[in-house]
Amino acid sequence: MMRTLAPAVLLALAAAPAFAADVTVLTAHRIHTMDAVRPQVEAMAFDAEGKVLALGDARTLLANHPGATRLDVGNATVVPGLIDAHGHMSGLGWGMLTADLVGTTSKAEILARLRDKARTLKPGEWLIGRGWDQNDWPEQAFPTAADLDAAFPDRPVWLSRIDGHAGWANSAAMRAVARDLSGSWQPDGGSIRRDAAGKPTGIFVDNAMALVESARPPMDExxxxxxxxxxxxxxxxxxxxxxxxxxxxxxxxxxxxxxxxxxxxxxxxxxxxxxxxxxxxxxxxxxxxxxxxxxxxxxxxxxxxxxxxxxxxxxxxxxxxxxxxxxxxxxxxxxxxxxxxxxxxxxxxxxxxxxxxxxxxxxxxxxxxxxxxxxxxxxxxxxxxxxxxxxxxxxxxxxxxxxxxxxxxxxxxxxxxxxxxxxxxxxxxxxxxxxxxxxxxxxxxxxxxxxxxxxxxxxxxxxxxxxxxxxxxxxxxxxxxxxxxxxxxxxxxxxxxxxxxxxxxxxxxxxPGKRADFVVLAEDPLAVPEAALRTLTVRATYVDGKPVFEAPAR
Incomplete structure (x- = not known):
């Protein structure tokens, strides 16, 4: 049984027809509904609460809803709202606040980005980054703490791999870890990469990352x-x-x-x-x-x-x-x-x-x-x-x-x-x-x-x-x-x-009866050449019939 943690003001489907002033009729070159009953239309009516009322041709919907607000997106194509079935929202935003290493092709490029970010930090503050991928480097080998130590001998540095399943620490960060990292022991479900003498190299895989994460000052609220x-x-x-x-x-x-x-x-x-x-x-x-x-x-x-x-x-x-x-x-x-x-x-x-x-x-x-x-x-x-x-x-x-x-x-x-x-x-x-x-x-x-x-x-x-x-x-x-x-x-x-x-x-x-979540695209994703899918133009994003993003006018 579903529960709420706030007073129940659940979005309900209206039993009676909406007043004309509360209805919007969207018209477009093409609307892909992803509904097998009516896969393609040119118009959609929805009410002020964001419930879809009807779909069909523009003339009929406009006639059935006289006085409705008209939302004409012209030659654009409308598709149902896109849903990402697996993402990490906090990680996405946190990446915008830390050193962005995505797309780097060498350790030298990473160090350059880290130096730029370090200039914005207070003395002793941890330098955090994410996005490195050794598979994109010429040597395709895991890095070491020594690669970071020359540039950052005292400031702790902790860098998450692109997939979030490995981390790269410098010596200052490893010194902050409460437990002795040397030897041959390994944490359950993780791996500390070590050299022949049992000294950690600076790479921590999966559950081993928690050792360094626990030493890092927590993010404030x-x-x-x-x-x-x-x-x-x-x-x-x-x-x-x-x-x-x-x-x-x-x-x-x-x-x-x-x-x-x-x-x-x-x-x-x-x-x-x-x-x-x-x-x-x-x-x-x-x-x-x-x-x-x-x-x-x-x-x-x-x-x-x-x-x-x-x-x-x-x-x-x-x-x-x-x-x-x-x-x-x-x-x-x-x-x-x-x-x-x-x-x-x-x-x-x-x-x-x-x-x-x-x-x-x-x-x-x-x-x-x-x-x-x-x-x-x-x-x-x-x-x-x-x-x-x-x-x-x-x-x-x-x-x-x-x-x-x-x-x-x-x-x-x-x-x-x-x-x-x-x-x-x-x-x-x-x-x-x-x-x-x-x-x-x-x-x-x-x-x-x-x-x-x-x-x-x-x-x-x-x-x-x-x-x-x-x-x-x-x-x-x-x-x-x-x-x-x-x-x-x-x-x-x-x-x-x-x-x-x-x-x-x-x-x-x-x-009809579903939420008016949709995206307005300048191009038709089901009609453009395959290569053009990468560059579809997002003109607007609507949730519950309201714009939550609108591209700046050109």
Missing amino acids: ATAEQALVLGMREAVAHGLTGVHDAGIPLEELQRYQRLADRGQVPLRIYAMADGNSAALESLCAHGLYRHPSGRLQMRAVKLYADGALGSRGAALLSDYSDDHGNRGLLVMSPEELAVAADKAHRCGVQVATHAIGDRGNRIALDTYAKALGADVAGDHRWRIEHAQILAPEDLPRLAAMHVIASMQPTHATSDMPWAEQRVGARRIVGAYAWRQLRDAGTHLALGSDFPVESVDPRLGLYAAVTRSDARGLPVGGWYPDEKLTAYEALRGFTLEAAYAGFAENEVGSLA
Whole structure:
């Protein structure tokens, strides 16, 4: 049963026709509704509360609603609001407040950016950054603390890898850690990289990152709230009307709630509890959460099976092809996953598990099968987040178990220069297997995993359709049999993402009775050449029939 933490002022569907002055009739060159009953129209009427009243041709709707406000977007195309099924809002905003290392191609470039950022800091203040990727450097090897120490001998430096599954510390940051880091010990679900003498090199993978994170001064409340505000502002500017925030603590939910109480949540946030922690306990104790505004809810929990492929932390069934003896990491043990999944099932909470390697995915599926029992055939909508590398025999299991594949198209195009080196030619055929999964009947919810990738859903549409980089390489796409059509990609960012959040009766398509969440695009994403998907022009983003972003007039 859903609950609210504020007075119930739930958005309701009006029983009587709206007064003409309270109705807006939107007219456009084309409206793609993603509704099978009426997939394409030229006009839509919605009321002041943001409920869609009718769709059809402009003449009929204008005649049926005399005196209605006219919103004519001219030659533009309207699509349902885009929903990112896997992102990290605080991380997106926090990245705007720290050193941005995304796109750097060498350690020298990173040091230059860090020096610029350090000039804005107080003496002794930690220098925080994110976005480095050793796979983009000439040497393609993990860096060390020594690479940072010459420039920053006294100021602690802590830099998160692009995927958030590894961190790079200088010696000053490691000195701040309470525990002695030398020796051969390793934390559960993590790895401290050490030299031959047992001295830490400065690289901390997965759960080992917590050692340095705990030594870092915590973010103050004002900055934490600012990060959310900045992230949400960036999301709506790119056409997103919804985001599934994949794994937040209870205090972050409360932060969102305060913003929602003040009317400062411009899009729909589907939040997931951060593992078997206080947020999940709250859901079990008090019920599934929904804010009266309809803009915020939590009814899912995010668990972790393994790490990431780029840092060789994804759990594989056999050795990494480019690192013999290494099969990755289990961030949560199978026993811990089972305990959390069983608890979620008892509490009616949806489970979404991060699983990237073929072993990680198998463990997640096995855990689900056991926890759900006879309910595996029901409408549980449990999810696997990423589902990047699947053994061939596990590919059909998702559809058979009614498990949603929550996948990120830009991961494939970012990883393709080195992914096959990690897993080899045999396993790569089950990697980023969108077409195989969809054709097997799996629900495919699409997202970006921002800030690991760009928040821009246009890049996801392009990657899904082409499996090529920004230059159109490789020509024809990387393992092109796994491409999606433009319609399938758009559906993944609309109706399928809504389904993954139990919201397909409210958003994801434009139909009478649903919310007027939509995006105005200068171009038609289902008619332009594939290459043009990257540069679609977002003119405006509407949530509940109100603009939450409007592009400046040219």
